[in-house]
Amino acid sequence: MSVTAxxxxxxxxxxxxxxxxxxxxxxxxxxxxxxxxxxxDNVDEDYDVRSLGIDIGSTSTQTVIMGDKExxxxxxxxxxxxxxxxxxxxxxxxxERVEGLSADDIDYSVxxxxxxxxxxxxxxxxTEIACHGKGANYFYGxxxxxxxxxxxxxxxxxxxxxxxxxxxxxxxxxxxxxxxxGVESFAEVLGVSIEEIGPMSLxxxxxxxxxxxxxxxxxxDEATALMRENMAPNDVAAAYHLSLVENVVELLERVDVEAxxxxxxxxxxxxxxxxxxxxxxxxxxxxxxxxxxxxxxAGAAFFGAGLYAQQQG
Amino acid sequence: MPEVNYGYKDGAxxxxxxxxxxxxxxxxxxxxxCPADMWELEEDEFAILEAGELVAAIKEEHRKSVRYDCSPCxxxxxxGSGTAACAEACHVDAIELSW
Amino acid sequence: MIAAGIDIGSDYTQAAxxxxxxxxxxxxxxxxxxxxxxxxxxxxDALSQDGVSRGDIDVLVATGEGxxxxxxxxxxxSYTVIGLVLNQEWPSARSVLxxxxxxxxxxxxxxxxxxxxxxxxxxxxxxxxxxxxxLTRFLDMSLDEVIQATREVDEGVEELNTQCAVFxxxxxxxxxxxxxxxARISRGVHDAIAExxxxxxxxxxxxxxxxxxxxxxxxxxxxxxxxDIIETPVHxxxxxxxxxxxxxxxxxxxxxxxxxxxxxxxxSKQTERFSDSIK
Numbered sequence: 007m008s009v010t011a012x013x014x015x016x017x018x019x020x021x022x023x024x025x026x027x028x029x030x031x032x033x034x035x036x037x038x039x040x041x042x043x044x045x046x047d048n049v050d051e052d053y054d055v056r057s058l059g060i061d062i063g064s065t066s067t068q069t070v071i072m073g074d075k076e077x078x079x080x081x082x083x084x085x086x087x088x089x090x091x092x093x094x095x096x097x098x099x100x101x102e103r104v105e106g107l108s109a110d111d112i113d114y115s116v117x118x119x120x121x122x123x124x125x126x127x128x129x130x131x132x133t134e135i136a137c138h139g140k141g142a143n144y145f146y147g148x149x150x151x152x153x154x155x156x157x158x159x160x161x162x163x164x165x166x167x168x169x170x171x172x173x174x175x176x177x178x179x180x181x182x183x184x185x186x187x188g189v190e191s192f193a194e195v196l197g198v199s200i201e202e203i204g205p206m207s208l209x210x211x212x213x214x215x216x217x218x219x220x221x222x223x224x225x226x227d228e229a230t231a232l233m234r235e236n237m238a239p240n241d242v243a244a245a246y247h248l249s250l251v252e253n254v255v256e257l258l259e260r261v262d263v264e265a266x267x268x269x270x271x272x273x274x275x276x277x278x279x280x281x282x283x284x285x286x287x288x289x290x291x292x293x294x295x296x297x298x299x300x301x302x303x304a305g306a307a308f309f310g311a312g313l314y315a316q317q318q319g
Numbered sequence: 320m321p322e323v324n325y326g327y328k329d330g331a332x333x334x335x336x337x338x339x340x341x342x343x344x345x346x347x348x349x350x351x352x353c354p355a356d357m358w359e360l361e362e363d364e365f366a367i368l369e370a371g372e373l374v375a376a377i378k379e380e381h382r383k384s385v386r387y388d389c390s391p392c393x394x395x396x397x398x399g400s401g402t403a404a405c406a407e408a409c410h411v412d413a414i415e416l417s418w
Numbered sequence: 419m420i421a422a423g424i425d426i427g428s429d430y431t432q433a434a435x436x437x438x439x440x441x442x443x444x445x446x447x448x449x450x451x452x453x454x455x456x457x458x459x460x461x462x463d464a465l466s467q468d469g470v471s472r473g474d475i476d477v478l479v480a481t482g483e484g485x486x487x488x489x490x491x492x493x494x495x496s497y498t499v500i501g502l503v504l505n506q507e508w509p510s511a512r513s514v515l516x517x518x519x520x521x522x523x524x525x526x527x528x529x530x531x532x533x534x535x536x537x538x539x540x541x542x543x544x545x546x547x548x549x550x551x552x553l554t555r556f557l558d559m560s561l562d563e564v565i566q567a568t569r570e571v572d573e574g575v576e577e578l579n580t581q582c583a584v585f586x587x588x589x590x591x592x593x594x595x596x597x598x599x600x601a602r603i604s605r606g607v608h609d610a611i612a613e614x615x616x617x618x619x620x621x622x623x624x625x626x627x628x629x630x631x632x633x634x635x636x637x638x639x640x641x642x643x644x645x646d647i648i649e650t651p652v653h654x655x656x657x658x659x660x661x662x663x664x665x666x667x668x669x670x671x672x673x674x675x676x677x678x679x680x681x682x683x684x685x686s687k688q689t690e691r692f693s694d695s696i697k
Contacts, residue, residue, distance in 0.1 A: 087596060133364040159585060165321075172321040172365055176335065180327035180383040181542070182584035191584050221330035222584050223543035224520065227428070234451065257328060260335065260417075309367055316368060329582070330541035383581045387617045395537065395621060 059306025062121030065158025070303040089121035114314035116306040141305030143170025156273035204278030207243035216248035274298040325377040335417040345373040349405035423666025426484030429519035433460035434663040443467040481666040499665025505531025512625040517634035524618040543583040545614030567601040568639035574605025612643035631661040
């Protein structure tokens with residue numbers, strides 16, 4: 007399987023580097039975001055502590071490497087059926103691009119995400135709630151209080167303080183409504199990709215009524231009926247996004263929404279959700295200047311640096 | 320040591336049990352009184368750089384089915400009828416059910 | 419008097435024709451988008467068996483999800499007519515699981531067929547019949563083939579998601595790509611759906627005789643999976659998919675039966691008044 011890499015220059019927290027987006031020769035499923043690897047220009051500098059955070063989610067796996075609590079490299083790949091293989095791969099894609107950097111150079115590694123319990127070669131496992139909180143604080147700054155993370159198969163609402171410490175949280179992983187998989191499943195009815203459905207849903211003259219079912223399966227039935235009554239696909243997409251946002255807002259309000267508000271996870275890339283959410287809660291989401299999927303791994307790497315210092319000192 | 324919300328929201332509604340782990344002192348009353356054996360004490364996952372204390376948590380296998388698992392105490396119709404033994408027993412009022 | 423009952427479900431419509439001596443015929447049709455036509459097609463299917471003609475039908479009664487959208491003489495709620503007909507056909511029925519394409523309900527019946535308690539799931543797709551028909555699509559097998567394969571294995575894949583049909587679907591697709599045998603996948607799915615519905619049954623109390631009615635009652639593999647999980651024999655009446663339609667037809671013959679006057683109020687739940695006659 008040949009891999010082609012598309013390279014561009016990007017900045018992460020003020021540091022410039024090369025971002026590679028990898029695609030394999032075989033078609034990737036419509037709902038998978040591409041594999042990315044970022045190598046900072048600062049990757050070769052001398053550091054006291056190199057820490058690594060790995061976030062193994064149900065859908066994607068990220069690795070972030072920090073030098074003295076500054077991001078120097080990261081990767082984001084799709085999680086396969088074996089978590090240990092995915093973990094190893096997400097590190098490999100970084101090491102193979104940086105001469106002189108390997109697993110031996112890492113002083114402390116932390117695993118997070120649902121797959122963390124299966125990894126044996128890390129120094130510590132930390133709950134992804136804490137890592138997301140810390141990661142959001144790291145990237146967005148101390149003003150963030152309310153965090154929404156919408157992953158492939160779960161949804162989390164988190165309140166943090168100015169240090170990124172978790173004050174209140176809720177995780178919904180029982181139901182596909184409000185998750186990436188839920189949006190992707192709904193997009194199938196319209197025959198579009200997960201990248202298209204968000205923008206489509208905003209391109210409507212006025213908002214239609216939201217679909218009445220929270221359940222994705224029943225919402226799909228409603229969508230089929232609406233299309234048979236000649237509702238345009240964009241309007242159907244809008245109806246679904248409106249219902250999804252109502253559902254998510256209830257879960258946000260359970261932890262009390264407070265400025266500043268930020269979104270992480272794959273669905274942060276769906277403007278159909280983000281814009282409607284902002285309207286509903288009356289707060290704008292902070293603009294990410296980084297790939298929002300790496301927040302958890304970054305938090306983990308940050309904790310790793312702290313734990314290493316504690317260990318040494 | 321945050322407020323933790325165990326439970327879920329699906330097409331049928333929202334069912335959450337909230338634990339204020341700051342207030343929880345690990346007394347074990349909730350574990351003992353629950354007729355469905357849903358509680359356990361676990362080390363606070365959010366104590367990362369400091370030592371973790373034991374706090375009350377809903378067992379993993381019950382988190383996605385609290386609506387029905389709690390029915391010995393609370394009606395699954397969600398109308399609020401019934402009294403949760405755990406919330407009653409907690410001497411620091413750390414436990415709250417959303418239905 | 420000859421009465422016809424139609425049960426208009428989201429995916430399928432059943433019909434039953436009765437006279438004072440008993441059941442004359444049963445029929446079925448896909449519901450589609452025109453509910454009146456679905457009712458007529460199901461009735462036509464039923465009439466083809468018994469020598470009765472459409473004009474001979476004195477009363478038409480509708481039940482099920484679509485009952486308010488059709489032109490009929492009477493409408494009744496399905497739970498109460500299920501109690502009515504089971505009291506006649508299976509008087510020892512006490513805990514009844516009614517499983518349709520998009521909903522599931524557990525009913526506790528008294529010895530006179532009154533509803534003592536009930537619990538239903540009609541808002542969440544986990545545990546409803548639709549997933550079983552979707553399974554035939556994922557595995558590219560007929561329902562009969564799926565049922566047979568399921569019964570041939572002792573154990574299915576473990577830990578299939580029991581709480582969300584969308585996540586379960588992702589898991590099934592992954593398992594297919596990993597070349598896990600269709601029989602084991604199907605067994606896992608049947609066990610997961612039975613597990614989900616055993617919670618509904620336990621909520622109203624498992625008391626023998628336990629029955630399953632509704633379309634899924636025809637799925638022997640599901641019945642066996644449920645028996646395993648609740649560790650109690652599970653029975654299926656004749657024509658399980660037609661029990662509600664049969665009950666609807668019967669209700670026209672028993673207009674003064676006690677059930678018909680019953681406003682079902684169980685705990686804080688209240689179903690609609692048993693029958694709403696239309697002028």
